Amino acid sequence: MKIQFRATKTWVALSSSLILFGCSQTPTPPAETDTTSADNQALVIDDSAPARILLKGQMIWGHEVRTLQPCGSENAFWVQLPEAFKQPVSNLTSEPYQPMYAEVFGYLEPTAAGFAEQYPAQFVVTEVNMVTAENPNRCEQSTRPDRAFGNEPFWNATYDEQKVTFTQMGQEAQEFTVKELEQDLTQTRVDYNSGSLTIDKQICRDTMSDSLYGTSSSVEVNGKAFKGCSTLSNQADQELFGSYAQTQDDGTTITLTLKPDHTSETRYSYADGSNDVTENGYWQPLTNGKIEATNVSYQGQKLIATREFELEGNQLSTQNETINGNEYPLTGKGLVLDKQ
Template sequence: MTHLRQALPAAALLAALAGCTTSSPSSTSGPIEITPDASPPTATTEQGKVQAFMLRGNVVLGHESNSIQPCGSSQQYWLNTPIAARQAIAQITRPGYEPMYGEFIGYLEPAPDEGFAAAYDGRFQVKQINLISAEMLGGCQRPPHATRAFGNEPGWVIELDGDKANLIRPGQQRQQQVITSKEIVAGRQHYQGQGFSLTLTKGQCNDTMSDSLFGWQATLNWQGSNYNGCATLGATDITLSWSGRYQGTSYIDNTPVLTTTVTLNPDHSATTRYDYPSGEPSLNEVGFWQQASDNTVQVVMTQHQGRRLISERVFTFDDNRITVKEETVNGQTFSLGGDGLSLERQ
């Protein structure tokens, strides 16, 4: 089996095991639940359609480095920002590759095989900037914030907490109103209460009192008073329910021949490990994952045993298992047999 696995990609091995049975240890984990306020924007990658997600982390920008290190992670992804936003980003970027804090909505792709980006764990394609700041260096030490809008002259902050809107102004008591309706469409979010309305519109916005760039403009009417400013969406990655470890064992004639373990980490890195009950050396692959739809997840491996290899599986979640019927390796699609590969969440 070792010679077969070393000679063929994962898909080819599993195709060779087509018709074998697969089982997994029992698990007490509950089903994955993903309940965002609105459907995340979709993006089309070379590997297929995925849903963009929020990525927070420490950012380094310069001629030879455009990277983000996710909060609490050692991974580093090349950061590909929209061309239209680069001039505004350059205006707040400090010289000398000083780190900044950033929040971005986008998706992952494999790193290219040459150029500065080739040395990174992947490439994060930014669809929208939520915020980037040269001053919020401790952003990763704080929990993800809720959706909020703010402005100066006079200073004000409104934060959305569930069905409540809280307005804070210097020297005044906090005021709260119930959100009675909301409308969320591409590029615009509108929240309404009995005595207020808040509209967020996608667009670059600069805080005049800090070296920060925000991705939304805000207009607030609170009990007859009008305010204008910037805004950021809630910074929680709503796709993290997928993170965890999934495992299954393949059998031939009731004899276990291969145990496959897929681990999806909170920083969107992923690993696949192949263990052989016969005692032969394990094989390892590394890559990344991202949600493809409410019940599917794309897992892309970019290295097999330290060598570049681009493989993609799109797993479907059902009854505490993820299952896939085919795998695409370096552009070629392989069937994984009639039952496919089924892994149970641990």
């Protein structure tokens, strides 16, 4: 099986894993992308940029409230949607501030002044997996693989780097071995011996429900063509969640907790019995493999303090801290935190 990445004109930060881009039969074009770079420009990887993460949960989209509350969390992030999705998402709801279920990819950054300021961070959406007003309570659903699907007639195709499995209502599933996979920033094409599967990065609407997807799909199987929408797997990476701690020579214990909703807490516990001090914020992986933990409050006061940790096994370590844009060395040997 051959995998190719086609040259593109857009600068991009890629995660280490393979990214497959994934219903109305009439997709809506996305906003125009910057094409000022030279033709056949190779992908440029910014290894200090945030890696692409998945958040799924209940979203509210209105004038004063634009939030996403991750599944299983009491916290909510301010949401920044791509311009092309703002009106389509608004059109899904029938009343102001109606809850929806959303699965979106993107990264976290500090909030700006205004309505967003009361939240721990804002989530900048780079890709929409799905947004639906049909049922906002979908957090308990099973995880899904990468898939394409459509209606009239109903069909479903799951896919990975090795095989495509195609199912049509009332018929047995057909399995095809992938021969070639080509990919760029706007399209993924999977070729197999009985046809092809194409995923296009453009807005797609499900004609059978109040749902919106970030990618459309077309499938050819044994000479028959099918069109629909597509979603990527909604399986979140859970390897990094947990608490990491270090007890220093003076008895002070520093504990960094990386929570599943991507909020974080740094707690300082003192041997003399003094009250614990806590800093709250958010965390995310970077494309260079480091872990960025950003504290946005200290003792109730707003403060932007970022630490970039090297990850080795079950240990996080760092020598520096950036506070409000200025970098400072940490005392001693820095922080070396072991997973608890």
